[in-house]
Amino acid sequence: MPVNAGIDYANAQRKYLEARNVDEKIKALEEMIRTLPKHKGTENLLAQLHGRMTKLKTEREKQRKKSRKTFNIRKVGAARVCILGPPNSGKSMLLKKLTGVGTPSECPYSTKKPFIGMMTLSGAQVQMIEIPSSFKPSFLSITRSSNLNICLIDMNKYSRQRKEMKKIIEKEGLKNIIWVGNKNDLIKEKREDMFLISAKTGENIDDLKDIIWKSLKLIRIYTKSINKEKQEKPVVLPEGSRVMDLARNIHEDMIKFFMFARVWGSTKFPGERVGLKYILKDKDIVEIHTK
Ligand SMILES: Nc1nc2c(ncn2[C@@H]2O[C@H](COP(=O)(O)OP(=O)(O)OP(=O)(O)O)[C@@H](O)[C@H]2O)c(=O)[nH]1
Ligand SMILES: [Mg+2]
DSSP, X not given: XXXXXXXXXXXXXXXXXXXXXXXXXXXXXXXXXXXXXXXXXXXXXXXXXXXHHHXXXXXXXXXXXXXXXXXXXXXXXXXXXXXXXXTTSSHHHHHHHHHSOOOOOSSTTOOOSOEEEEEEETTEEEEEXXXXXXXXXXXXXXXXXXXXXXXXXXXXXXXXXXXXXXXXXXXXXXXXXXXXXXXXXXXXXXXXXXXXXXXXXXXXXXXXXXXXXXXXXXXXXXXXXXXXOBOSSOEEEETTOBHHHHHXXXXXXXXXXXXXXXXXXXXXXXXXXXXXTOBOOTTOEEEEEEX
């Protein structure tokens, strides 16, 4: 029996043949199945198309599993910040400026693997990671555990690079982004949607550090022992943390033996007695009393 598939089917078939990846193939195949006239003469062809669809979906699932592969970097410090951007935008230069390590180079794609540095920010240790511009899925997976992502673009290539990065951000569903425009020493164009810096000259780097600190939403808590001075190094916790979070951070058993805490800073009275549920504020000094 003749198939008489029609023009819509022929168009869908052309799209299928021209498809460059599995997703496009599946889309075109769906259209082929939809537009194929359904009668006795097309039954075999329809079964073949459904069979092809099953194979393609298995293939797509395989590819997705592969892309979910992660690149493990141990999280150290109070927070993790990733720097990502197109090749040559100055990621290594910025990393070096902020942490003292990093290998800037004139050649694009010179950073091949995620590169890690530690930055001391308002007394807190922050792990900074340059994500290579190859944007391999396993490298991008690091951003899932980051507290903040700096999207760095070269202001000389603003339109193209911003578009390119927007696509990646949307595809990855990246959150907590600050858009930073680099090489501002070469171009003096203002952009409302970008924070402008020069990683090379250091222009606006201190302000960028302030922005990073504010965006991380962390608090520094100084602990003290009874009748002693406060510790020099703060315990860094997320905003909204309570005395119980501090206690847990110091020692697992601390909560078991907790009686009360005295707080200097956010309380009405200096050294006021509070319980485990008290919400701490940045720069509070806390003295924990245990049984
Ligand atoms: N004028 C100027 N040049 C910069 C600035 N930041 C980086 N560069 C230069 O831009 C080039 C690329 O810098 P990198 O820091 O290696 O860039 P990247 O984004 O890490 O590049 P890849 O890792 O290769 O993708 C180098 O030649 C840097 O010297 C800047 O603020 N101003
Ligand atoms: Mg680099």
